[in-house]
Amino acid sequence: MSESSDSSSDAIHSSSLREFWWILLIWGACFAWTIGYCRVFGYELDEPIALTFGMPSWAFWGVFVPWGIATIVSCWFALTQMQDHPLDSDATAPANGKDSIGQPSVAPTSKGQDLNEVRSEIGDA
Amino acid sequence: MPETSNTALITFAGYTFVVFLLAVLANRAAKGKEFVGEYFLGSRSFGVWALALTFAATNASGGSFMGFPARIYTHGWTLALWIGGYMVVPLVSMGLIGKRLNQVARKCDALTVPEVLRGRFRSSRVGLVATSLLIFFMFFYLLAQFKAGGKILSTLLANEPLFQSAVSVVGSATENIPWVNQADPDYLVCLLVFSVAVIVYVVYGGFRAVVWTDVMQGIVMLVGVILMLGLALWQVGGLSNATRRLAEMTPPENGVGVVRTTSATGSERSIAKGTWIAQSDGVFRLAEEATIEAGKQESEAVKILKITTEQEIVQLRSKIEPSDLRVRVRRLDPYEYGAGQKGVYVSNPGPDPTNSLGFLAFGTAISFFVFWPFGAAGQPSNMVRLLSFKDTRTLRYSIVSVSIYYGVIYLALIVTFCCARVLMPGMEIDPDRTMPDFATKVTVDAGVPWLAGVLVAAPFAAVMSSVDSFLLVVSSAVVRDIYQNEINGRASEKRLRLLSHVVTIVVGFLAVLFVLNPPTYLQDLIVFATGGLAACFLIPMVLSLYWRRMTGEAAIAGMLGGTLTHLGLTCWGYAWKGEFQPYEFLGLNPFIWDLLGSTLASVTTVLIGPRASKSLVDKFF
Numbered sequence: 001m002s003e004s005s006d007s008s009s010d011a012i013h014s015s016s017l018r019e020f021w022w023i024l025l026i027w028g029a030c031f032a033w034t035i036g037y038c039r040v041f042g043y044e045l046d047e048p049i050a051l052t053f054g055m056p057s058w059a060f061w062g063v064f065v066p067w068g069i070a071t072i073v074s075c076w077f078a079l080t081q082m083q084d085h086p087l088d089s090d091a092t093a094p095a096n097g098k099d100s101i102g103q104p105s106v107a108p109t110s111k112g113q114d115l116n117e118v119r120s121e122i123g124d125a
Numbered sequence: 126m127p128e129t130s131n132t133a134l135i136t137f138a139g140y141t142f143v144v145f146l147l148a149v150l151a152n153r154a155a156k157g158k159e160f161v162g163e164y165f166l167g168s169r170s171f172g173v174w175a176l177a178l179t180f181a182a183t184n185a186s187g188g189s190f191m192g193f194p195a196r197i198y199t200h201g202w203t204l205a206l207w208i209g210g211y212m213v214v215p216l217v218s219m220g221l222i223g224k225r226l227n228q229v230a231r232k233c234d235a236l237t238v239p240e241v242l243r244g245r246f247r248s249s250r251v252g253l254v255a256t257s258l259l260i261f262f263m264f265f266y267l268l269a270q271f272k273a274g275g276k277i278l279s280t281l282l283a284n285e286p287l288f289q290s291a292v293s294v295v296g297s298a299t300e301n302i303p304w305v306n307q308a309d310p311d312y313l314v315c316l317l318v319f320s321v322a323v324i325v326y327v328v329y330g331g332f333r334a335v336v337w338t339d340v341m342q343g344i345v346m347l348v349g350v351i352l353m354l355g356l357a358l359w360q361v362g363g364l365s366n367a368t369r370r371l372a373e374m375t376p377p378e379n380g381v382g383v384v385r386t387t388s389a390t391g392s393e394r395s396i397a398k399g400t401w402i403a404q405s406d407g408v409f410r411l412a413e414e415a416t417i418e419a420g421k422q423e424s425e426a427v428k429i430l431k432i433t434t435e436q437e438i439v440q441l442r443s444k445i446e447p448s449d450l451r452v453r454v455r456r457l458d459p460y461e462y463g464a465g466q467k468g469v470y471v472s473n474p475g476p477d478p479t480n481s482l483g484f485l486a487f488g489t490a491i492s493f494f495v496f497w498p499f500g501a502a503g504q505p506s507n508m509v510r511l512l513s514f515k516d517t518r519t520l521r522y523s524i525v526s527v528s529i530y531y532g533v534i535y536l537a538l539i540v541t542f543c544c545a546r547v548l549m550p551g552m553e554i555d556p557d558r559t560m561p562d563f564a565t566k567v568t569v570d571a572g573v574p575w576l577a578g579v580l581v582a583a584p585f586a587a588v589m590s591s592v593d594s595f596l597l598v599v600s601s602a603v604v605r606d607i608y609q610n611e612i613n614g615r616a617s618e619k620r621l622r623l624l625s626h627v628v629t630i631v632v633g634f635l636a637v638l639f640v641l642n643p644p645t646y647l648q649d650l651i652v653f654a655t656g657g658l659a660a661c662f663l664i665p666m667v668l669s670l671y672w673r674r675m676t677g678e679a680a681i682a683g684m685l686g687g688t689l690t691h692l693g694l695t696c697w698g699y700a701w702k703g704e705f706q707p708y709e710f711l712g713l714n715p716f717i718w719d720l721l722g723s724t725l726a727s728v729t730t731v732l733i734g735p736r737a738s739k740s741l742v743d744k745f746f
Contacts, residue, residue: 038209054365
């Protein structure tokens with residue numbers, strides 16, 4: 001795992017997006033293995049069923065083995081490939097007290113106040 | 126089996142006590158914190174074990190411990206492929222959007238899923254559409270889980286004398302109350318006990334209590350499953366033996382017949398559901414109670430099950446006590462797929478009583494591998510958990526924990542209930558009882574009947590951990606997304622506290638009222654609601670988090686596109702088959718078409734609609 005102190009939206013967005021595509025790739029690999037193997041070796045078997053470790057071979061090689069590998073890959077990916085970032089929105093505010101569009105960044109004193117600001121912006125729009 | 130039922134009652138009482146204790150502790154921990162954030166999201170403070178186990182337990186609803194074992198029992202090893210998509214559920218459902226969703230939610234100060242979308246686009250309309258759809262689909266889900274809670278409890282306590290006394294008292298007390306008197310008294314008692322327990326601890330402890338009880342429930346489920354796996358493998362003589370015997374089995378035949386006695390009785394005689402009758406032309410099990418009226422020799426026609434596997438017939442003949450009862454068969458319905466075929470329980474697509482393509486046609490297998498991980502990623506109850514973790518390290522370690530947890534639970538369940546198919550014939554008459562009955566059987570046979578209580582607590586824990594989460598999701602949608610965000614943004618904390626408690630109680634009460642007489646198609650409604658929620662929220666949420674050009678209009682289009690595709694296919698299915706089941710276009714699960722519909726609607730709206738606001742892009746990207 002790499003740790004990043006960069007808490008900007010762009011940094012978190014970029015690393016999350018990269019992880020997003022990797023996760024889809026891992027899902028695709030599991031899909032191809034499980035569905036492909038079981039389609040070829042697990043459907044409508046005519047001959048006496050072959051066993052591996054007490055279970056039908058198609059289930060062992062087509063489901064249990066990829067499941068084990070998927071678990072290992074998930075752990076490896078989460079522990080070593082996903083980046084850490086500070087998530088707190090306060091941490092993402094620039095130090096100069098301006099937000100990203102140059103307006104003074106004002107921390108709302110209450111939820112109601114914050115919502116009313118949003119409502120007025122919607123009204124303005 | 127009175128000793129087992131007593132154990133179940135004691136287990137349930139002890140279990141409920143611990144749940145209330147956790148709610149009290151959660152309530153104390155919440156003291157001094159801002160109420161709404163604490164009640165609906167636990168102040169975004171949860172660590173690895175809390176996040177991992179609440180995520181795992183919420184996902185593993187009653188279906189995992191009642192419906193899934195029943196399916197394994199009925200269809201055999203093909204369920205390994207059916208559930209195969211779960212191998213990537215933790216990674217996909219937590220990793221795909223978890224980090225980014227949590228960050229955006231913090232930026233918007235959002236506590237709910239609709240609020241994230243509302244804040245992301247600074248649009249009340251987006252929030253209101255999301256809230257409406259969430260409440261619509263979620264309420265169906267809530268109904269189903271309340272019903273499952275009542276059913277499971279009534280199954281567990283069925284033979285307990287104290288429970289039967291309570292049933293007769295409640296039955297006579299409610300016999301004149303309209304609507305309520307239509308419910309079976311035993312189900313009514315269990316539903317009320319279950320609902321009151323859940324509503325009280327959710328109201329008292331809020332999200333923190335829900336998460337803490339989920340942690341306990343997650344541990345109960347794991348321990349129960351592992352114990353049952355060990356006992357099952359030991360009693361069946363190893364997995365190889367179980368699979369070989371399974372390979373020799375042929376599916377039973379459902380049918381209708383009358384029960385005859387060789388001598389007329391002076392009084393009415395009832396023959397219980399589940400009674401075995403062995404005779405020269407076969408071995409039968411009654412699928413419902415038969416009654417022979419006084420002075421007659423024959424009952425009305427009842428549902429029966431005929432065993433067709435030779436080795437089972439031989440075993441059963443040696444165990445069934447001789448009696449004067451005989452079955453005269455009126456009609457037998459062989460399985461549509463797999464009748465008379467050896468090997469169907471150990472290969473795909475698996476036997477099926479009603480589907481001529483078998484249980485798991487290839488297109489269905491593909492669909493489920495897509496549905497499990499992406500359907501889980503799109504569930505608002507899971508997304509809410511992704512708003513609650515305190516840092517990204519928590520998310521990463523939770524993915525690790527849940528991956529291992531699911532691997533153990535689901536693979537163990539497959540092996541255990543394939544063994545159950547061999548050890549306990551005839552459960553096709555009531556497949557949902559497979560789990561509690563098998564727990565009872567393996568513990569009694571092993572000489573440890575007290576252990577049944579621990580095992581049967583697992584499905585109960587699973588249902589409870591789902592109900593509490595859904596209850597809070599619906600309540601938060603009303604209090605936070607409608608009242609606080611749209612009606613009264615300056616409401617005092619005292620008022621919000623009162624409103625949150627009242628809404629949670631009212632939503633729970635309404636759900637109980639509805640499921641007193643659950644609609645016929647309730648199981649289908651669960652499928653409808655699960656697919657609908659994921660179809661509605663997944664694509665708009667993913668695009669909102671990752672695509673700079675995404676707009677509020679496109680989010681609304683995506684939600685409506687997914688929902689309308691889902692409704693359209695459901696209506697098409699109803700018109701086509703006359704059943705409340707969606708049409709499977711090209712043999713694929715409607716969820717896949719829903720996602721395509723949602724994506725198409727979102728992307729088209731972005732391409733032809735107004736550009737995304739620069740200030741929003743700057744804020745979130």
